[in-house]
Each structure stands twice: as C-alpha cells, then as structure tokens.
Amino acid sequence: MTATIPLGSRISGERLAVLLGEWRRRGSRHGSTDLAAAVEMYVLDGQLPIGTRLPAERELAAALGVSRTLIGAALDRLREDGIVASRQGAGSWIAGTGARRRDLEIPVTDGIFDLAKAAPSALPGLTAAADAARHDLAAYVTGNGYVTGGLPSLRSRIAERYTARGLPTTEEQVMITGGAYSAFVLCLRMLAGPGDRVLVEQPTYPNALDALRAAHALPVPVALDPGEGWDLAGVEAALRQASPRFAYLMADFQNPTGHRLDAEQRERLGGLLARTRTPVVIDESLVELDYDSDPLDGPPPLASFAGELSLTLGSASKSHWGGLRLGWIRASADLLDRLLSSRFAVDLGAPVFEQLVLAAMLEPAGYAALAQRRQDFRGRRDALAAALGHYCPDWTFTMPSGGLSLWCRLPKPMSTRLAVSAANHGVQLAPGSRFGVHGGMERWLRVPFALPSEHLSEAVRRLSLAVASVRSCAGVPAVNVPVA
Missing domain, CATH: 3.40.640.10 (Type I PLP-dependent aspartate aminotransferase-like (Major domain))
Structure with missing residues (x-):
C-alpha cells in the first residue's frame, strides 16, 4: 500500500538535535537503537506530532555529529515500528505512534471516582x-x-x-x-x-x-x-x-x-x-x-x-x-x-x-461566590499535588496557576494501560492519547482536581495500586471515555 504523505511542519536538523538532547544511553555500539528510542519517546510525548517532516539524513547526521549510516539504521528501525514513513523524493515524516490498540470502554460503576472530566459541582448560590x-x-x-x-x-x-x-x-x-x-x-x-x-x-x-x-x-x-x-x-x-x-x-x-x-x-x-x-x-x-x-x-x-x-x-x-x-x-x-x-x-x-x-x-454576589470557589480549588490543587507526591513520587508536573487539572508526566509510556487498570480500582481516567491529534502522549495523564480534597487523596491512592498492576503488563488497548 502506498504511504500517504501528511501535510505538516518541517523540523530542522539543528532544532531536532536540541529537542533530542543527550539521546545516547549505551555507548556507540547501540547508537542507532538509542536514537530511534529517543525519537519514539518524543513522538509518544506529542513533541513530534504525526505529520512532522524530518530533516534529510545528511542534515541530521551533521547536526547530531554522527554518521549517515547510524541515521539510516535508526530510520529503518522507526519505519519497521510504523513510527516513520518515507518516500523517495519526498523524504521522511512521523507517521504513527507504533502502539497496538483495540477498542475498549471503561466500565463505570457506583462509587467510581471520575477523573475523566475536569468539571466541578454547582457553584454555591x-x-x-x-x-x-x-x-x-x-x-x-x-x-x-x-x-x-x-x-x-x-x-x-x-x-x-x-x-x-x-x-x-x-x-x-x-x-x-x-x-x-x-x-x-x-x-x-x-x-x-x-x-x-x-x-x-x-x-x-x-x-x-x-x-x-x-x-x-x-x-x-x-x-x-x-x-x-x-x-x-x-x-x-x-x-x-x-x-x-x-x-x-x-x-x-x-x-x-x-x-x-x-x-x-x-x-x-x-x-x-x-x-x-x-x-x-x-x-x-x-x-x-x-x-x-x-x-x-x-x-x-x-x-x-x-x-x-x-x-x-x-x-x-x-x-x-x-x-x-x-x-x-x-x-x-x-x-x-x-x-x-x-x-x-x-x-x-x-x-x-x-x-x-x-x-x-x-451579579456582584455571584462573583463573590466565584472568588471563594477559586480559593477552595486552589486548596484542592495543592491537595492533589501532595497526594501525587506521596503515592506517585516518580510522576512530575508543572504546578498550574489556574484551571482544573494537573498534566502529569509518567515514568513510563503507560497512560492507556493505566486508564484501563484504574477503572478496576474505581477510578475513571482519560488517557493521554485522547489529547493528541494522532494519539500518542503515552507518558502523559491529565488528573483533574475538581473533586473534594479527601476524594482526591483516595483516588490517587487507588491510582498508585493501578500503577503497580500495569508496570509489567504488555499491550496498549485504546480507551474511549467522555472528556470535559
């Protein structure tokens, strides 16, 4: 089947080199494998969106200070995994995330903590x-x-x-x-x-x-x-x-x-x-x-x-x-x-x-209630951050100055599997792939703090149990949940 060339922005060799940073992990003998893994990570994180046109092999080799042979081997590996596609005369581009998926609806039962929707209860008044x-x-x-x-x-x-x-x-x-x-x-x-x-x-x-x-x-x-x-x-x-x-x-x-x-x-x-x-x-x-x-x-x-x-x-x-x-x-x-x-x-x-x-x-009274809501939700944000620090200490995030959620970087690309497992522990999540144009984002998870602080703490405790259950699991099923 002929590969379709998607329309997308082109990333220069110099810019890609800056993005990849210190991509070598195991010495020169594994250079192509390390480079392919680094590119895949940034695809899964959404930093290299599907459709992004890659620099020519010669340009990238010069920017990274490596041989064209290494670049070619890394691209071959990425093409085998379905992450990169190429066509003679058109170059190479990001074509997919390489993840295997099947449709799966997360079951919703009574008492589940809904962290798929960043939406609060009604404002007092x-x-x-x-x-x-x-x-x-x-x-x-x-x-x-x-x-x-x-x-x-x-x-x-x-x-x-x-x-x-x-x-x-x-x-x-x-x-x-x-x-x-x-x-x-x-x-x-x-x-x-x-x-x-x-x-x-x-x-x-x-x-x-x-x-x-x-x-x-x-x-x-x-x-x-x-x-x-x-x-x-x-x-x-x-x-x-x-x-x-x-x-x-x-x-x-x-x-x-x-x-x-x-x-x-x-x-x-x-x-x-x-x-x-x-x-x-x-x-x-x-x-x-x-x-x-x-x-x-x-x-x-x-x-x-x-x-x-x-x-x-x-x-x-x-x-x-x-x-x-x-x-x-x-x-x-x-x-x-x-x-x-x-x-x-x-x-x-x-x-x-x-x-x-x-x-x-x-009216003025309503804005006074909204000011109180902001104060309450700031406390919920801080409570969620504290719970994540306690139960999921290897998750990282930037503390937002507003909004209703934390965008958490996971230690491994497991967002979809975690969303599936979390449902079995009474927590509903929207996996990171829901927020990407072409999926991916498997190292990311949105965790809202619209629930009361005590509920957030219990939900994160259950999340930590779900994390433990997926660390050795294989396969990445797809998850469709309503998101707000």
Whole structure:
C-alpha cells in the first residue's frame, strides 16, 4: 500500500538535535537503537506530532555529529515500528505512534471516582439564582421563547466582564450558545469545511478534535513544550507552511497542560495571527479559575491583539456548573451576523430559563461566590499535588496557576494501560492519547482536581495500586471515555 504523505511542519536538523538532547544511553555500539528510542519517546510525548517532516539524513547526521549510516539504521528501525514513513523524493515524516490498540470502554460503576472530566459541582448560590430566575421568567412566557442571539441582560453582563478585563465589548458583540463546545462547532461550520486545515495545540481539548474529525477538517498540531508552553516560532512556521483556515487556541490555563500565555507572548502571537489574516477561535473556558490573582488583574484577552478575525469562546461549565449548558461567543458584529445566519442549521438558540439563572449569578454576589470557589480549588490543587507526591513520587508536573487539572508526566509510556487498570480500582481516567491529534502522549495523564480534597487523596491512592498492576503488563488497548 502506498504511504500517504501528511501535510505538516518541517523540523530542522539543528532544532531536532536540541529537542533530542543527550539521546545516547549505551555507548556507540547501540547508537542507532538509542536514537530511534529517543525519537519514539518524543513522538509518544506529542513533541513530534504525526505529520512532522524530518530533516534529510545528511542534515541530521551533521547536526547530531554522527554518521549517515547510524541515521539510516535508526530510520529503518522507526519505519519497521510504523513510527516513520518515507518516500523517495519526498523524504521522511512521523507517521504513527507504533502502539497496538483495540477498542475498549471503561466500565463505570457506583462509587467510581471520575477523573475523566475536569468539571466541578454547582457553584454555591445557584439554587437562589434559580429562584430569582423563576420570578423573572414571567416577563418571557407570553412570547415564543426563541431568542437566537441570547437574552440582552446576559449578553450585557458578559460584555461588561470583557471590557473590565481589557477588551472593550458591547452587547451586540456577544452571542449566547448551548455551551462552549456548541460555540466551537458553530465557529467550525462557518470557518472551515472538509479537507481544510486547522491549527491546534498539541496536546489539546479532545472534544474539539472530535468536532474537527466529524467535519472532515485536518488538524495541524503545534507541540507545546512541557515546561515552557507555546513554541511561537513553531506556530509561525505552521501558519506559513500550512496556511490553516483558522487556529484553535487556549491562552488561559490551557487544557490539559495548564499553561498560560503572558502579556508579551499574547502580543507576539496575536500579531502573528493578525499579520497572516488567520482567524482564531480562542477558548477561554477556564479563564475565571485563576488561583494567583483576580481574573481582572490577569493579562489582557488574546483577542486584544489578534484583530477583527478573532472569536473568543466562554463557558459557564467550568466556573459555575456544567448543568447550565451555556456558553458564548465574543466577536465583531460582522462575524456574529455571519454566525447567526448559519446557526439555524445547528440550533435555534439557548434556553431562556438557564440564561436567566446565569445572568443572576453574574451579579456582584455571584462573583463573590466565584472568588471563594477559586480559593477552595486552589486548596484542592495543592491537595492533589501532595497526594501525587506521596503515592506517585516518580510522576512530575508543572504546578498550574489556574484551571482544573494537573498534566502529569509518567515514568513510563503507560497512560492507556493505566486508564484501563484504574477503572478496576474505581477510578475513571482519560488517557493521554485522547489529547493528541494522532494519539500518542503515552507518558502523559491529565488528573483533574475538581473533586473534594479527601476524594482526591483516595483516588490517587487507588491510582498508585493501578500503577503497580500495569508496570509489567504488555499491550496498549485504546480507551474511549467522555472528556470535559
């Protein structure tokens, strides 16, 4: 069968040499094996996404200071394992993760600790807000109940929040949707079609990847550095080489890594997007969960720098409650007009009662409750970190300043097997492969801290038992679990 050449960014020999670092482990006699293992590790970690074009053998040999014979032997090994593919005249590229998989659903039983979803319980005060909304509902029941763009009162309060954060916004620039995922699907339908390329972070939000695949769009991944976050040079190269129809980015407490762009990086990234006239969908679902400062004191929204082709998504699911199923899109009036014209093929608007509830929760008392939530969740984050340090001391992670999860590096590529085993110990997980454009990420696991601290400690204790049970197991089955 003829190998298909995927479209992807090219990595130079010099850059690949820096990424691989000290790749030799067992002396010169095992050089090709060590090099192949190092490349495979970075593929599994998502740092070399599928589709990445590799440098020519001569260029890589010069960058690593080795012979072309060694490079050729390493590539032969990687081709045998299905990690690299090559074609004469076209070079070599990353083609797969080499993992064997079978479909398997994790069983869910009563009493299981759900660590697959980074979603909290309802914010205190929601019941009182529902009572207030019940009285406000009387003003709407005499109408037909269809408010396609959203209730003016809710749109106005969301616009005020953007303005307070440094992005001047009017009510006419906000559309209410049935959650941030629905908002993303609306943007996707407007911006891209089958075969169109969409730039995404690697790793990224699994449901967004599912939506792209359902639309037959082609995600173009740009790897995030585990410690530093965004590779802006890599983003610039992908914009130039792939010319994506739009970019999907999370600048605030990126899901799953927890990274956050600072103001200087936002200005640079926004400038790149504006200069290339690349529309960008910015997911701010986690922006209100800032544990170091008030969200109003954080860096300006990325849309402040990205120009008129930016669409910012917000959500009540992470900050207030997923059961509200409400999100929104902030964009220019022109873009919202285009979205409205295509929205009727998807839905006819968000429910009125839930909008009234959220509007009541965006009053001063609701923001006071949200401030308390941030304090509580900071404690849960610290409790999870302490539990991992005690029960899983060889796991590493960067402590995020916000969001709802830790992105943990495992001592071995066992994320999928661990997710399967954890279910038998009463813990449901989403394996790292769910967050990769083409799978992989087997050395990574997202562990949310939305549960109460005492539950987190017990869940991690059970995780440590699952780790012990998989260390000597072979095979890597696939795991499909709902992710939030």
